Amino acid sequence: MAYEPRMTNKNEISNLNHSPKGSRIAILGAGESGVGAAYLAQQQGYDVFVSDFGAVAPHYKDHLLKWNISLEENGHTEAEILAAVEVIKSPGIPDKAPIIKKIREKGIPVISEIEFAGRYTNAKIIGITGSNGKTTTTSLIYFILKNAGLNIGLAGNIGKSFAYQVATENFDSYVLELSSFMLDDMYRFKVDIAVLLNITPDHLDRYDYKMENYAASKFRITQNQRADDVFIYCADDMETIKGMEDRSFNAKLYPFSIEKKVTTGADLENDNIVINTPQEHFEMSITELALQGKHNIYNSMASGIVAKVLELRNDTLRDSLATFKNIEHRLEFVGKISGISFINDSKATNVNSTWYALESMTSDVVLILGGVDKGNDYLMLRDLVKQKVKAIVCLGRDNQRIHDAFEDDVDIIVNTTSASDAVQAAYHLATKGDTVLLSPACASFDLFKNYEDRGNQFKAAVKEL
Known part of the structure; x- marks a missing residue:
């Protein structure tokens, strides 16, 4: 039976939204x-x-x-x-x-803040969830729709709270980044256009260390959807497809894939993203995308399907996909010093995020890893580390698991306990044409307030070189 987190008391559910003023x-x-x-x-x-x-x-x-x-x-x-x-x-x-x-x-x-605020707005809701790429895709969708002239808000796990905007603004639509923790406490809230990017192990301590429980949380984004709603999902993601097998969906389904042909949705043909909806067709070369890398092809596909479902003009979509600037701390280009590029990916707090970052690198990499290890399985990084990483700089109080994971794959692994020391060490290990990549695969709170603080200290240290 599918896992359903939170309320089990039927009286509790029936009482929702009936509280007297x-x-x-x-x-x-x-x-x-x-x-x-x-x-x-x-x-x-x-x-x-x-x-x-x-x-x-x-x-x-x-x-x-x-x-x-x-x-x-x-x-x-x-x-x-x-x-x-x-x-x-x-x-x-x-x-x-x-x-x-x-x-x-x-x-x-x-209940969640999202559930509560949803009672007081009739705006169309575009909701995005997934283990990786949520913030980038949410920001990209917002950018596309804003460029198209829509009266739209950005909220959820990003920006000003949804509830505050419902209280103070009058948007026609919202783009919401929805974490699994938010979805757990949502019951009657309906997402009109739901996007599920991927499901990979993360936060399993909150789900009894069971992947099926975590996946069930992600699929809550589709609850309450009706026949005229939309569910956009990655047809290449094994956990997503596995989770769909024992679930039924009322909404129209729009898969996206870079591995197979898709009739309605998005796929990759001769290095072109091709999007087809019943009324719309769109094509764009992946070389023209502002966001590069395999994972960003997926993010761009999902965002493009949203745009075409809403019947936005092709030239508006193409211009937005070509000019979008990524969010701070997510594969953020910091600068180039002595021919060495520095990239801040501090938001990569799990192994999957770091895998995506390494996958997008086209030069030799000095990788800054480490922090609070959430039980990471570094095995999935080994092939990319062997191919692309010439040295690892550990940034954390306890780096033993990183040494154990990669000592046979990388000749140089050094320990540091500050952003400044990490940047100095990486700079001396890199040569012209290399990339110094901060993509820690770990939480930040052993040495920093949060991932933003870690990223900001990294950027400040780069500017001091």
Whole structure:
């Protein structure tokens, strides 16, 4: 039987979206999503209580105080939270957190900010999920639709919170980056155009270390879709195809592939992306794409199908695919010094992301790897490392697993514990024509605040060379 995370109490589900105004809504987590949800809930007439187990960032605290919204930090007052008719929780809070267990024991519905905000907008929703490429593809779709003149918002796991934009803007459509954690707490929310890029092992600690549980979370993006909706997916991704075998879909299906011919959807023919929908046809050489590399062909295909489903003009789509600039910290070109290129891919926090980065490299690479290892299986990197990597610079407190994985494949592996030292070491190991690639395959919080901090310190160190 397919795994269905979250609520099992049917009364909880039936109570969703039926809370009377003036009722207490508790919001756990005072980050971007929590603060946005608090503002929207107050606007809709709810009694709002925000609780964060840790310290709240000053700018978020200032917003909540300005709006006269009740806030506590550095701990949870259970009585205040359990008085709520509904709880909106941050995606980062796991189900095993004690406060979540107590909320569920009391039968109080727990939902995401996305679920809550969706009640108060009739905008068309384009939702993107997948283990890798979500942010790039979400940003590319937004760029294409914005260039086409659509009145469109960008939210989810990127930018301003969906709830805050629903409260303050009047967009006709939204492009939402949806993580598995967000999808877990979504029930009635409907995505009009759903994109599933791929499913590879990630965050398995949140899914009982079972791949089928993680996959089930990703497929929640298709729940509630109807016959006039669209589901876009990668026909080359084994886990996606496996997951589709025991599921039924109401929406129109649009696969994309670089390995096989696709009748309706997108495929690769003579190095041209070819997109066919019932009313539309589009072709573009992969050499003209702004985003290069095999993984970015997939991202461009998925984005192009969205554009053609919406019947955007071919010249608008072609111009957007050719001129898009990638997001910060995702294969971001930093500069060239002494003929050595420096690329910041700090957002690569798992092995799959680093594989995609290496796959796109066309020169010899000095690879900066390391950080907080989430149980990484480095085996999938070995062939690319043998082909392309001349040296590895470890950036982390514990680098032993990297040494063990690659000591037979790379002649030089060195240890560093700061971005500055890593950049200096990589610079001295590289020669003219090489690329220094920061693509850590690990989380960042052993030495940095987050992946952005790691990427920014890397860029600053490059500029100091």
